[in-house]
Amino acid sequence: xxxxxxxxxxxxxxxxxxxxxxxxxxxxxxxxxxxxxxxxxxxxxxxxxxxxxxxxxxxxxxxxxxxxxxxxxxxxxxxxxxxxxxx
Amino acid sequence: xxxxxxxxxxxxxxxxxxxxxxxxxxxxxxxxxxxxxxxxxxxxxxxxxxxxxxxxxxxxxxxxxxxxxxxxxxxxxxxxxxxxxxxxxxxxxxxxxxxxxxxxxxxxxxxxxxxxxxxxxxxxxxxxxxxxxxxxxxxxxxxxxxxxxxxxxxxxxxxxxxxxxxxxxxxxxxxxxxxxxxxxxxxxxxxxxxxxxxxxxxxxxxxxxxxxxxxxxxxxxxxxxxxxxxxxxxxxxxxxxxxxxxxxxxxxxxxxxxxxxxxxxxxxxxxxxxxxxxxxxxxxxxxxxxxxxxxxxxxxxxxxxxxxxxxxxxxxxxxxxxxxxxxxxxxxxxxxxxxxxxxxxxxxxxxxxxxxxxxxxxxxxxxxxxxxxxxxxxxxxxxxxxxxxxxxxxxxxxxxxxxxxxxxxxxxxxxxxxxxxxxxxxxxxxxxxxxxxxxxxxxxx
Numbered sequence: 320x321x322x323x324x325x326x327x328x329x330x331x332x333x334x335x336x337x338x339x340x341x342x343x344x345x346x347x348x349x350x351x352x353x354x355x356x357x358x359x360x361x362x363x364x365x366x367x368x369x370x371x372x373x374x375x376x377x378x379x380x381x382x383x384x385x386x387x388x389x390x391x392x393x394x395x396x397x398x399x400x401x402x403x404x405x406x
Numbered sequence: 407x408x409x410x411x412x413x414x415x416x417x418x419x420x421x422x423x424x425x426x427x428x429x430x431x432x433x434x435x436x437x438x439x440x441x442x443x444x445x446x447x448x449x450x451x452x453x454x455x456x457x458x459x460x461x462x463x464x465x466x467x468x469x470x471x472x473x474x475x476x477x478x479x480x481x482x483x484x485x486x487x488x489x490x491x492x493x494x495x496x497x498x499x500x501x502x503x504x505x506x507x508x509x510x511x512x513x514x515x516x517x518x519x520x521x522x523x524x525x526x527x528x529x530x531x532x533x534x535x536x537x538x539x540x541x542x543x544x545x546x547x548x549x550x551x552x553x554x555x556x557x558x559x560x561x562x563x564x565x566x567x568x569x570x571x572x573x574x575x576x577x578x579x580x581x582x583x584x585x586x587x588x589x590x591x592x593x594x595x596x597x598x599x600x601x602x603x604x605x606x607x608x609x610x611x612x613x614x615x616x617x618x619x620x621x622x623x624x625x626x627x628x629x630x631x632x633x634x635x636x637x638x639x640x641x642x643x644x645x646x647x648x649x650x651x652x653x654x655x656x657x658x659x660x661x662x663x664x665x666x667x668x669x670x671x672x673x674x675x676x677x678x679x680x681x682x683x684x685x686x687x688x689x690x691x692x693x694x695x696x697x698x699x700x701x702x703x704x705x706x707x708x709x710x711x712x713x714x715x716x717x718x719x720x721x722x723x724x725x726x727x728x729x730x731x732x733x734x735x736x737x738x739x740x741x742x743x744x745x746x747x748x749x750x751x752x753x754x755x756x757x758x759x760x761x762x763x764x765x766x767x768x769x770x771x772x773x774x775x776x777x778x779x780x781x782x783x784x785x786x787x788x789x790x791x792x793x794x795x796x797x798x799x800x801x802x803x804x805x806x807x808x809x810x811x812x813x814x815x816x817x818x819x820x821x822x823x824x825x826x827x828x829x830x831x832x833x834x835x836x837x838x839x840x841x842x843x844x845x846x847x848x849x850x851x
Binding site: 363 | 675676684685686687688689733734735736737738742743744747777833834846847848849
């Protein structure tokens, strides 16, 4: 698996740290429903197929990336900067 | 010597055996034994039959176990043997022994620390100790001992604490000095500049088991108890009536059941998705390795404490070893090279001779990585649907107890006393069983 970092170009997997599913979004801090927080913290779709996930280029520019990858084949379909999508 | 020879002349031996064979009862004909081997040897090996029937699905069962891996087969076996269930089927999408039960590194141990875990794993180790007699199958259970190496003072404190927790739960634990370790494993590099070996926590009752024989032994024993083992039968959906699960749709037709029990660690997310459930689980790939065959070299199981590396020697002579999971979600059953390098570096740090040994094979298996590193054996929110999964990469050692506890839950609708903590709602309630204190980050457990 090689990931194309938007800043550094294509690099080996050993330069990147996986952080997991990018789908869960944190509930508003005013949200007091424990189920919403449980769902955010613990529950995952865990898809067999396309999966959007965080990687940090920890052995390079340290940028946080969102990688779209097929979990059946490890083919990488897309890499974007996390900060362009989430804030 | 000559007297002995006269006493046990060949003719006498044959006559003795033949007279014993004649007295073998018909009911013994399914049992494996030394006498049976001799009888078959003398009669042309015509009496052997397949170890289990290739069953075809019936329209209805009391309990369906989805997944014919070690845990599923053990569940079916204990359901029939201990809990008296007579109408049980195991559905396997591939063939028996083709999944994770044949992909692991075969280690058994009960060196856990937390109260939710340790009694369960100690129960499992006790079941391993009597497994071969119980199943009448040679699973090559070998209690050669497991040794967790210590590399720092802080690690010694942590291992002393863990050893004490183990002993409080009736398990054995032994804090070994570097000198004691050197005696058993003279080749270990105890003076490595970066990770010197300062001692180790041993569990002498730990060891290895031939994993394929576990699957075959449970399959054969379950079959003899009347369980239908249905291979090449993939579940494609659940039958739901008024919010209750009443059976499954499969590639071999509809099968109804009073209770449906998912037992498909690695594919838990996929199967439970068909019931509309999300799980506190991610699927990850773990790689394992085996070297070329070597002469006896490594008498027990060794784990490296500064990185992640564990190694034993199989009875065929190959060094069987592994380390961390790759760390990203995967269903690919193969991993990537950075973890291969990391595992080999861990091995080289404790026994540099590993560098001279050629790697024969490496492979990957898919793990249910749960949010706290511990498994789940529980009812689901859907009546009639039960769940067993989230074994992370520690499922093999748990096989007997997992089957026993799951059978208990299925038969009595209450958790087995050793598995009361393995509930779904521990995540909502903040009662995580997190041995390593890593939090909700599955790839760190």
